[in-house]
Amino acid sequence: MGARVPHAGTDRGGWPAVLLYERRRPDAVRKRPDAWRFAVATVCFGAFMGQLDASIVTLTYGSLRTGFGAPLAAVEWVSLAYLVTLVALLVPVGRLADARGRKLFYLYGFVVFTAASAACGLAPSLGALIGFRVVQAAGAAMLQANSVALVTTSAPREKMRAALGVQAAAQALGLALGPTVGAALVATLGWRWVFGINVPIGVVALVAGHFLLPRTRERSPVPAFDWWGLLWLSTATTALLLGVSAASGLPLPLWGVVLLFAAAVVAAVAFVVRQARAAEPLLDLALLRARAVSTGLVGALSGYLVLFGPLVLVPTVLGRAGVSELPTGLAVSALPAGFALAAAGADRVVPPSATDRHRCLAGAWVMVAALAGMLVVPVGVGWSAALLGLLGLGLGLFTPANNALVMRAVPTAAAGTGGGLVNMTRGLGTALGVALVTLALHLSPAGGGAPAARGGAVLLLAAAGVALLAAWLGPRRPQRATG
Structure with a gap:
């Protein structure tokens, strides 16, 4: 069971407090009976952006192949690198956010995601674009790992299901608008604006989150981070997704596909063994019981x-x-x-x-x-x-x-x-x-x-x-x- 920790330093002035501590909401927001609705609405920004980005990028494949003179197998890594990074980081980022503050991680997620989106829009090469997509996925992991937690800890118990429904609706809206918005942007302004559209949304969401999201009341201290757990988890998820993608048509020989699936199984077993033995595991396996x-x-x-x-x-x-x-x-x-x-x-x-x-x-x-x-x-x-x-x-x-x-x-x-x-x-x-x-x-x-x-x-x-x-x-x- 987590401890209710004091918010030392959260209300101090100066830039260290702004950068390192969660600041409380203004009293005009915090004391409202419907303050939780503002928090849920702010989380919906991240939910919308994440799904919009997931469905909008595939519209750029044709332009990327033409612009960079690259084959489809290479262009697909614009999506694959993002997804592999996101899946690998969600659990460890959630674990760190439980210890350091979910609001703090969520806001930094907007900073990283927005900055990386701008960099993607300015990428000079396909390799650079894929690298910036990895950074963008790290920011998305900070958003997504905390989105459900922020909703469930902000909304009253009797309103939790409805709040999660609103968040799911925001995700669906982003998913639905992605193909339409992406096609319009590619046809008019070019593929770079598919990433650029995230920048103004991210800035607005960052400001809203600073004033409307509540601070973390209960935390689970993490004395030492489980780097071995992160390594095995990342290896397992990456090998699994690469193996499935290769079996679906990526140019890789059969022995390579088999090797990827074998690596995924070995890494998954190693991850479970590590979590069972580690003093401070990345994932408490008791949750799964x-x-x-x-x-x-x-x-x-x-x-x-x-x-x-x-x-x-x-x-x-x-x-x-x-x-x-x-x-x-x-x-x-x-x-x-x-x-x-x-x-x-x-x-x-x-x-x-x-x-x-x-x-x-x-x-x-x-x-x-x-x-x-x-x-x-x-x-x-x-x-x-x-x-x-x-x-x-x-x-x-x-x-x-x-x-x-x-x-x-x-x-x-x-x-x-x-x-x-x-x-x-x-x-x-x-x-x-x-x-x-x-x-x-x-x-x-x-x-x-x-x-x-x-x-x-x-x-x-x-x-x-x-x-x-x-x-x-x-x-x-x-x-x-x-x-």
């Missing part, structure tokens, strides 16, 4: 696999069927739109007696129904939009309730670690959704969209089934927040 945490993380991974997989599957399938880009984009936007609608509005239509487990089960069944429909309906814009909208509704009902189950089972002092775990599984789910669907498309016949649609839908249906099973195996009694 709580059924709500373990099943919830499986659900989070499966849910984001189902969310991002169709973003690769549907455009490719419709393209093979001869559908142009504009109607394809409109059809795909139905998925995040449905997600945002359900995440933000579920509390208005779902009976108050429905527990988070009930919501997870209902959302998972809707996901299964939508993906089963993709196996039987003909390929077309109308059916795709309708089924993707239904899938988004299921995901928007499932995801906030699933996150609430996880975070209620995590002690308040370890909220940053718990949030980092949730976001790490989201990142893995995102990577697996893109890579596995790409693999299914790679193995499907080149002509015609129906075989590819069925193969990808079967894969996504299996993931939705795992989410349904995780919800069924989750806690059956309403949880109390863990102190």
